[in-house]
Amino acid sequence: MNVKKLILSGLLIASVVSCGPVKQLKEANTQFRSGNYCEAAAKCALAYSKINRKSKSGLNMKGEMAFKTAESYRFVDDIKNANEWYERAILLKYQQKEPLVLLYNADMLRQLADNKKAIENYTAYKNLVPDDPRAEIGIQSCKMYEEFKENRTRHTVSNVKALNKEGFEIAPMFVDKKETKIAFGTSSERPGIKSAKDLLTCEGRYMDIFVAELDKKGNWLEPKPIEGDSINTEDYSEGTLCIDGRGKTMFFTRCPNIKKRNLGCDIYMSELEGRGWGRPKKLSLKPSDTLSVGHPCVTDDAKFLIFASDMPGGQGGKDLWYTTYEKKGDTWTPPVNMGPEINTAGDELFPSFAKNGDLIYSSNGLPGMGGLDLYRAEKVGDKNQWEKSTNLGSPINSDFNDYALVEVNDRKGYFTSERKGNVGVQTSPDIWMYELPPNIFSLKVNVFDLTDKTRQTKIDGVKVIVTGSNANEKWEGLTAKDGSVYWDKKPNGDRYIAEDSDYKIQISKEGYYEDKNGASISTKGLKYNQDFVLDMGLFPKARPIRLPEVRYPLAKWDLLVDSTINSKDSLIYVYDLLIANPGLVLELSSHTDPRGNDVYNQVLSENRAKACYKYLVEEKGVDPRRIIPVGKGEREPRTVYLLAGKYLESEPKDAEGNPIPGAQVIVLKEAYMNQFKKTNKKLFDQLQQFNRRTEGKVVTLEFDATNALPANPDFLIFKALPKAK
Template sequence: MNAIRYILIICALSFLGFQGNAQNSKLKKAEAYFAAGAYYKASVEFEKVYVKVKDKKEKAAVGFKIAECCRLMNDAKSAQRWYERVIKANYNDPNTVLYLAEMLKMQAEYELASEQYKAYLQLVPDDKKAVNALASCDSTKKWLKSPTRHIIEPAKWLNSRENDFGPVYYKSDDVLLFTSTREASKGKKLNQVTGKFYADIFTTTRDRKGKWSEPVPVDGGINTEFDEGTPTFGSEFDVMYYTACRTNKAGQGGCAIYKAAQNTEGFGIGEIVPLFADSSVSVGHPALSKNGLKLIIVSDAEGTLGSKDLWLSTRKSKNDKWEKPTNMGNVINTPGNEMFPVWRNDTTLYFSSDFHPGMGGLDIFEAFQSKKGDWRIANMQSPINSSFDDFGIIFSTTSEEGYLCSNRDKFDNIFRFQIPPILFSVKGTVFNTDNRRPIEDATVQMYGSDGSFLEIKSEKNGSYKFKLKENTDYRFVTEKVNFLKGKGTETTKGYKNSKDFVVDIPMTPIEKPIELPNILYDFNKAELRPESMIALDKLVETLNDNPNITIELAAHTDYVGSDEDNLDLSQRRAQSVVDYLIEKGISSDRLTARGYGETKPKVIDEKMLEQYTFLKLGETLTETYIATLPDDASKDTANQINRRTEFSVISTNYKKR
């Protein structure tokens, strides 16, 4: 925590003149620290008072102040413990329940937080912040279940053991400037408000091997013994705007926007950018548009809707003075805090808020301005946001990556994020439908709806693999001698995340007859039943996919009836199939109808054996063999197997006349 992070108005600290008894003196001292924003020192003094106080009401009041110090230092766990303690002591302030809910939410205890928000709303039914927060607990659960594709990792090469935040690209993606309170900062004294070193602006450079240099303070006159940070630039990078917080010997002061021009030594000495007529108004977190004509700042100036708002100042040209800032309105600003604005382009803004529905603490929001000037905002969701404070996001100019700041690892640290490219692939196995064995060296062709075409051979194990493109339909065709063509389909349309598809492609061998399933006729009749059309339509498709083949349609009967009747019936049935295929556009010279009656009983193969375990592999279902089966049900099944319609490929070099 530091003055720049929160843009505090730093108050006078004059502790030596306290009067009265020691306990009152410690209490006043603690209150003064608290008023100045020195929450760590305030908590130490409040705890000393807490131990001594005997009165239960006074003790609870001091405990509440300790809880507030912990909350404002982002120590959610300690704050939770103290809020629970004062609630148990019947401290009469509904905010204890609200803040307890917020601390639970910051620790991702969303169920418990929801309970406390509900309890608070019973005490203060119309509190919009609590209503939003309660609703956001449910939203957060959904966001955690379905996070965005962003990958987040700590930028260890930038972070120190102190606070590091507020990064900005300088001229290219290979140079970063950021804010840090590390020991290398210019001010060697501790900030009497924060207890930390004063913040300075540091820089680091990435070499050709991708390694970042050790961060060092920026050259020139920007950094002083006080706080400087959150730099921003226009597209020309000739002038830096930044936040600077100053205090006098009495401990009085505040934060302001400064600017410094680039020179041969780095940057010149900063000078205040006058924005408000009242110079005592504390402002910070500048965000300069790329064209240098719009400047967004954060302030609690008169007219602020909440604690801190975003304000917009404009100018007609870079040589003009900045106009008086105007509040950016209640679509962006809320009764809470809106901070850390960042322009991505001149119509898209990013900022953080602790009031808009979020996951806890400060959340990062995207705001897009329409041509009419209206703003539409959206939470960036998980994992960009967390239950802690998330802020200060920046984007690369060349790819979907960048940096953001968060205290999800206790301290303010810089995190790198990226959106990995959406990658699609398909793999599968080309296999024999009869025995499911892989087919080696089959030609596998891939046709894309975008006009793309690729061709490879299947491996020894029948496998193949292709890379796929986004938003594309694909058709796969396989070919090999003595097999019908195989095919499969897949699409990447509608997929928002990377995916590896699996499309196994069956191929039917043509060395023996291929049975057509579910070709049904009424008893002793040759007319096709309606349910037969599905299987025959698939045969039409097969013939169209393999325009070079001619086939024989063969119908077979069982042993019921005379040989002559069965031969005649099977011939008529085979002809019915041929007639149907011709109606569907298949040339008649590709089709031969043949009825075999009961002369070619079925031979049991491996595939059939899987379904009919009472039969034996290699057995022919002759009338004699069927008679040996143990029961009528088995015999009926064997006869049913013999009643079938098949086709055989009789040539593979057909050419249309």
């Protein structure tokens, strides 16, 4: 399909190569200059075959005809033939006269996914024309190709087969406020299409504007010619269009084709009259008939018009320009180039407005995947100004030309593409639809015993309640034996965790302190799938919190730090526990073994608990009201488990968390330990060490710094040890 000629036929660079004297050369150059590229390709190829290359002038003319043949195929988007003829021109060293042969050949190679060879030709062109930025853009595009493929967005794209036929269909645009009617340009054979042959392209027919309507089931009905007075004509092509916000004013492109004359396209305006469009009026926007303006894009108030043109004063190639309507004189202001924020040394075409006011357009002058790529520029405030163009990426963009995108909403829209999968011949453009499927979210909650610092002790039967921010979003479940509960799909196929929502998760079980703070997740602003996994804990009411080992020198309360242990590091567990649970108030109790008298052991244990308290408060900055140091002396001997001759601090369990049968429960009273005093001194010392411990106990989970009572100042004062008896 001839994108650049059919819709914007005048946006072409005139040939400056001299013609040969022979008949074939004259006919070839005439067709080429007039822009009849389908016939020009055949005429130039014929002239090429007739030229003798033995002389220097013959070699130059043969190279010129190879280049013009390639150019003709390029303008009708026959990539493979264009590439073949550019390579013939290069073999004839025509790049020495016209370096562009290297650039355009590289462009074709990139669309054919031969990036390695494309880089070679871009580099060769860059060496000849170092000031042309298009070569470096091409090199960047080749290097970024795999990155585009690997970082494809979640969009899905599909051919809208109900609108497409063997010819071409381009530039979809809604023509009603409800967006149930879509207009597009087509050259496909269908009732109402003009039958005259279009000399500018190889499509065989001029292009007309057709309209299709959605039925009640959301299916597109058979397209029909747009209703109006002289909108579609017999001898011209009518194509890209836009409608104002009221749906009352239409702007569209019309391209003439008069034999042996290279006339450019124009923009026409038509007002809605009843069910059809009134006789169109041409806008005076260009200084010369040989220039082209087209691809209109108008604001809702129909007063600011963006369009594409090859008129002088641009950044290079075809640029986007704008003009403003002046009601007083019923005229449009002289066009203004949109500048380097939008335009490049390449071509910028097919502008349209996104729902949020951003500018969407196509360009081959920025790093992209191949041919024309779709880009989006951000709107600057309330101004008619745009910046920060971003490639829409794969799969909306492909190796082939992609252009003329119109949004339905922020998740769905239609665009034109020449990619594989089109109806009819490849590179013959079709209308495609893109859609962003809903993000897929799931939620898994793992509940563990907070007294186990390894988080290996899972709790089953925990009630987990999830409450969403939207109405009626609430459900609950129980954790399984592994301490987890999982939600993804509801029975009707909907997802439990929806987009743009907040969720509160709360857990509870009898025998455990209630977690009143809970946890939360949010899907607001997320643009990707996510499996939410929450680890949540409960404190048991009847069981103390076992802390990492804290040691002290004999008969002292200094926190022992040596080559065997760092007791301060052990207390970091307590610090982390308090930080993770801001409502927690902890009783920190110290225990001794039964050796020595009760009074002595009681004071010693109190001082050791205070040493832990003092470290956490003074060195780690914990609120002193959140820790209560308590000395338990020797009054509460530890319970351990004996299995297979080994004493274990925790109840032994299998991989699934079930208690292992046969474990004997042992309370480490003095009488029990004394049986090993003479027979197994090592075991005796080990059991005594089990009893010398520091533990935690939950006092409350509802600490409030604004009204909590002051800490006891005596917690920072150590007592003198009584004399041991």
